[in-house]
Amino acid sequence: MIDQRGQETLTGSAQSEIFQILRDGRPRTRSELATLTGLARSTVAARVDALLRTRLITPVADAASTGGRPSRQFAFDGTQHGVLGVDIGATHAHIAISDLQGTLLTDSVASIAVAEGPEAVLGWVIEEGARLVAALDAAPGFLRAIGVGLPGPVEHTTGLPVDPPIMPGWDRFDVPGMLTRAFGVPTLVDNDVNVMAVGEHDAFFPDVDDLLFVKVSTGIGAGVIASGHMHRGALGIAGDIGHVWVPEADDVPCRCGATGCLEAIAAGPAIAARLRESGLDVTGPQDVAAAVTRGDIEAVRAVRDAGRIIGRVLTTCVSLINPAVIVLGGPIANAGEHLLAGAREVIYARSTPLASGGLQIVRSRGADNAAVAGASAMAIQQVLSVDSIEALIRENA
């Protein structure tokens, strides 16, 4: 790292090296830490003291004595800080506070339309979030970060929603700024599909390196975990598979202005339109999910057909990135096995035996909590990042 005077300074990774070692939860003595890092004893002692002041590590039971004075051990403690996870949906907002181990401490849901605009929706998040934090009666500085999932495209570098189709009034609204001003902690914002991918991966498939999360709702989008990390691509729009051309939709207009898009024929509104031709009173993905849940034969058939069309696009994705797991989420996937069955049928039939032989295709286990859990997981990753640990050490110096 080069500082503003052009001098090389201690890199962040070196400052927080001891914390990164202790993060695995195993207790160690100062002497063990000195051996592990090659740092001078005095440096280790000073850095352990700095970490103790952050409350990110805690002294634990003394090491077994080998004669002489027993040595104190230190370990990671994730219970002394927390994060706020925020899931904004088309017609709801859901917030939760979790500690740094991902344990959910408290949560709250409101029926509020995203179309009411950012001031109204985020106003509720701020008021209710402050109430939840206060009710926990935690130490000052407990809340360390906020993670937010929005139902539309988000510019990764700034966290701003960009041209979100179902979010009137939100275009380039400073979501991270408003929440950071209210709570005084960093705020990360991403689209709900990426957030759900992170949440599903962290909670249910932590040992899987390659996972594809596909949300089928008003639109269709994917979150790509590649080699253990969220893959965003060159412009942050990786996973935008809703507008892939499919032959079945060749002359069907899409809300994006093109024709032939996957979501123009296989997302909630397209399925609902087909069901209206059969006389059902349905408009969006929630209605379709409700019809499937009550066992409507036409709805089941339409959802299974949509699963097949989505499955064909996913066969190309399987060949390209060779995931171990595909998770289908969103209301239509959560309503039963039918979307999954259609997708499985095509993916297993059309993929090479090697690619499909090692592939699990499952429904979202997080279901309705997937987004808020993912937003919390994203915030926890931020809190435990090298830069953030550095900041916390400086703050407590």
Place this chain on the structure above:
Amino acid sequence: MIDQRGQETLTGSAQSEIFQILRDGRPRTRSELATLTGLARSTVAARVDALLRTRLITPVADAASTGGRPSRQFAFDGTQHGVLGVDIGATHAHIAISDLQGTLLTDSVASIAVAEGPEAVLGWVIEEGARLVAALDAAPGFLRAIGVGLPGPVEHTTGLPVDPPIMPGWDRFDVPGMLTRAFGVPTLVDNDVNVMAVGEHDAFFPDVDDLLFVKVSTGIGAGVIASGHMHRGALGIAGDIGHVWVPEADDVPCRCGATGCLEAIAAGPAIAARLRESGLDVTGPQDVAAAVTRGDIEAVRAVRDAGRIIGRVLTTCVSLINPAVIVLGGPIANAGEHLLAGAREVIYARSTPLASGGLQIVRSRGADNAAVAGASAMAIQQVLSVDSIEALIRENA
């Protein structure tokens, strides 16, 4: 790291930390290295001495004196060690020796069919490779690793070819074992598409994090660089897009046993079959490339059509992983702009404006040298890895 006695030992990253700092080529004094790492002065001095013995770093001009004795500076030196890059093609073998900066020192090509079997092909590699090394008159221990690209699937964990369709006699042949025994250095083996992707990325797009390399030859395959790293997927078969189902090939049998595969209609043999119907005497990708190069109208049209079909599969890849660059390689792409033109036409027309707006689609710049350069780059990455630097330090202790 836990050693065999159950004791935690100094991690590899700590041992080679000083080398990783110096790898950027900027010279630094021992004192600067102590400040940067937080290591004790005596530790830094010992580690610098150990690195000097490996010849991976070298003393450079003394730092500007600020009064008193000038301090010696040290920097990475990539000229004292080299790697052997090996490109095995269907009808040729190409080997090259490069230093650790990737500078090609010497190379040699032979016309030898991979179908002659591993003993014959690798026998030539060993004999000719030893001759090239000897002719360099380098210090003992100059050669540090070997990288090999094979024209078929390779099991990543073992480096063994697995069921390679055009390589009779090679199935599970111990390629790394034979070369490692001959030269006494580690050997990495990968399929030629991954190797070419690494070579193209390292040489021409080092600042691009997301790149897709697509080889069109007897088959069609892709190498995926995601977030700066080769993406292999759960079973190491990421990029296997030759067997994606495409509607144009619905009833066309593929050599894999299925019908409808992309390569059954758009790879070299399929294009050649179409051209034979027009009376041309062509069988494989090289013949097709030759016909295109001499300006045969039917060949140009057939290659452009193949480019369009490949382009449609690539639109899904673009949506899923959002690459900054797609590189088309292999003999048919190298023969002119026609395959590229067909692919560009479809990708730019069918992708979302955002995804295609930031996308370059180009021909392989490495062309016929792409594979041997990639195999060398893969070997250099291995030599400069933490574990390998550790081994070199121990070897020179």
